[in-house]
Amino acid sequence: MAQRLAKHWCLSAIRSPLQVISFPALQLHVSGTAMRADQKDFENAVTRVKLLKDPGNEMKLKLYALYKQATEGPCNVPKPGVFNLINKAKWDAWNALGSLPKETARQNYVDLVSSLSSSSASSSQVKPGADKEQQGSENLVVTSENGITKIMLNRPTKKNAITTQMYQEIILALKAASKDDSTITVLTGNGDYYCSGNDLSNFTDVLSGEIEEKVKSIAILLRDFVDCFIDFPKPLIAVVNGPAVGISVTLLGLFDAVYASDRATFHTPFSQLGQSPEGCSSYIFPKMMGPAKAKEMLIFGKKLTAGEACAQGLVTEVFPDSTFQTEVWTRLKAYSKLPPNAMRISKQIIRNMEKEKLHAVNAEEVSVLQERWLSDECINAVMNFLSKRAKL
Numbered sequence: 001m002a003q004r005l006a007k008h009w010c011l012s013a014i015r016s017p018l019q020v021i022s023f024p025a026l027q028l029h030v031s032g033t034a035m036r037a038d039q040k041d042f043e044n045a046v047t048r049v050k051l052l053k054d055p056g057n058e059m060k061l062k063l064y065a066l067y068k069q070a071t072e073g074p075c076n077v078p079k080p081g082v083f084n085l086i087n088k089a090k091w092d093a094w095n096a097l098g099s100l101p102k103e104t105a106r107q108n109y110v111d112l113v114s115s116l117s118s119s120s121a122s123s124s125q126v127k128p129g130a131d132k133e134q135q136g137s138e139n140l141v142v143t144s145e146n147g148i149t150k151i152m153l154n155r156p157t158k159k160n161a162i163t164t165q166m167y168q169e170i171i172l173a174l175k176a177a178s179k180d181d182s183t184i185t186v187l188t189g190n191g192d193y194y195c196s197g198n199d200l201s202n203f204t205d206v207l208s209g210e211i212e213e214k215v216k217s218i219a220i221l222l223r224d225f226v227d228c229f230i231d232f233p234k235p236l237i238a239v240v241n242g243p244a245v246g247i248s249v250t251l252l253g254l255f256d257a258v259y260a261s262d263r264a265t266f267h268t269p270f271s272q273l274g275q276s277p278e279g280c281s282s283y284i285f286p287k288m289m290g291p292a293k294a295k296e297m298l299i300f301g302k303k304l305t306a307g308e309a310c311a312q313g314l315v316t317e318v319f320p321d322s323t324f325q326t327e328v329w330t331r332l333k334a335y336s337k338l339p340p341n342a343m344r345i346s347k348q349i350i351r352n353m354e355k356e357k358l359h360a361v362n363a364e365e366v367s368v369l370q371e372r373w374l375s376d377e378c379i380n381a382v383m384n385f386l387s388k389r390a391k392l
């Protein structure tokens with residue numbers, strides 16, 4: 001079974017030989033360690049490493065070598081043949097560690113993952129108080145100006161589909177925005193789409209035997225991601241500039257205002273994808289729009305127009321596309337001048353009634369999804385989407 005799943009999810013591993021080096025391999029020899037890493041630290045680092053921005057092949061080899069040394073000790077397997085490029089590179093890296101003790105390798109692995117995590121974090125943070133500060137990455141542009149922090153999905157050629165790296169960057173951007181001196185935070189998309197949801201390639205960069213681990217790390221990421229929206233302390237506004245799909249729709253229930261262009265549509269094709277709802281929508285949508293309308297969306301995948309979404313309470317207000325940006329940003333500038341503490345406190349008093357419940361719903365949705373991602377229904381639906389687009 002595991003082999004069959006891995007075969008399905010493995011498509012994207014067929015590019016350059018070193019691209020298929022798997023992430024638990026990511027290790028480097030770092031000396032001068034202050035604290036000893038225990039087995040739990042090591043396991044956490046193994047989980048975290050899969051969520052990092054791709055650090056490049058050289059670093060992946062270092063991580064691989066340290067991982068092998070930490071778990072199996074010195075390399076004593078036969079050297080792969082000269083044409084077996086990937087395995088030979090991995091063997092060379094492991095063998096180069098000689099008789100490094102397992103504990104040292106484990107510590108070095110943990111230290112290296114920490115250093116990679118913090119450099120990836122600092123590269124996407126908005127500095128408090130920045131005026132028109134531009135941060136983030138190519139795919140996520142974060143700016144802060146006139147009391148408004150704007151987080152913009154910037155992958156228009158892929159309809160702003162969210163990669164695992166972008167989930168992490170959004171978490172960091174929200175954490176930074178919660179502490180900066182802006183009064184409101186806005187999430188929007190660049191191009192004709194607001195967001196096409198989860199990037200369906202997120203599961204494909206795995207090697208045989210790694211699918212369960214990968215799914216587990218994505219589940220942790222999803223839970224942290226949604227938790228950030230539940231806990232976000234300031235007014236959070238979605239500027240829905242075009243169609244929205246999947247998780248970008250379900251999350252809207254956690255925003256404080258949702259302004260939509262009349263070109264926007266709202267689509268949650270979970271059953272079609274063999275998946276199930278997330279973003280606390282299984283709880284918020286029925287409360288917001290009544291069970292009948294919520295089930296039409298979440299079970300049957302009915303796509304709503306902006307007007308319909310507004311009538312169901314998912315959208316605050318719809319604007320003509322031709323004047324959307326001007327009208328919405330004028331409105332937001334006015335809101336950003338309201339007393340920030342009063343807004344935070346009002347948000348808090350509303351959210352606190354339900355916070356615990358929302359965290360519990362999030363945990364339950366993620367646990368169900370984790371199983372769904374391993375189901376034939378889900379694998380077949382995602383493979384179907386990806387294979388239609390595969391360029392040979």
Ligand SMILES: CCCC/C=C/CC(=O)SCCNC(=O)CCNC(=O)[C@H](O)C(C)(C)COP(=O)(O)OP(=O)(O)OC[C@H]1O[C@@H](n2cnc3c(N)ncnc32)[C@H](O)[C@@H]1OP(=O)(O)O
Pocket residue numbers: 157158159161162164167196197198199200201202218221222245246247248269270273275278385389
């Ligand atoms: C880690 C936590 C996981 C949380 C789980 C969340 C659940 C979800 O979000 S489920 C929703 C997943 N999203 C989808 O099912 C949408 C899939 N995309 C589409 O159906 C269509 O692309 C579209 C209706 C959004 C747009 O169709 P259109 O004909 O206008 O454009 P395309 O040619 O199809 O797309 C352009 C380009 O973008 C790529 N792309 C679009 N959406 C995604 C996506 N979700 N994942 C990966 N790639 C996507 C598409 O493949 C095209 O790429 P190429 O130009 O390279 O072929």
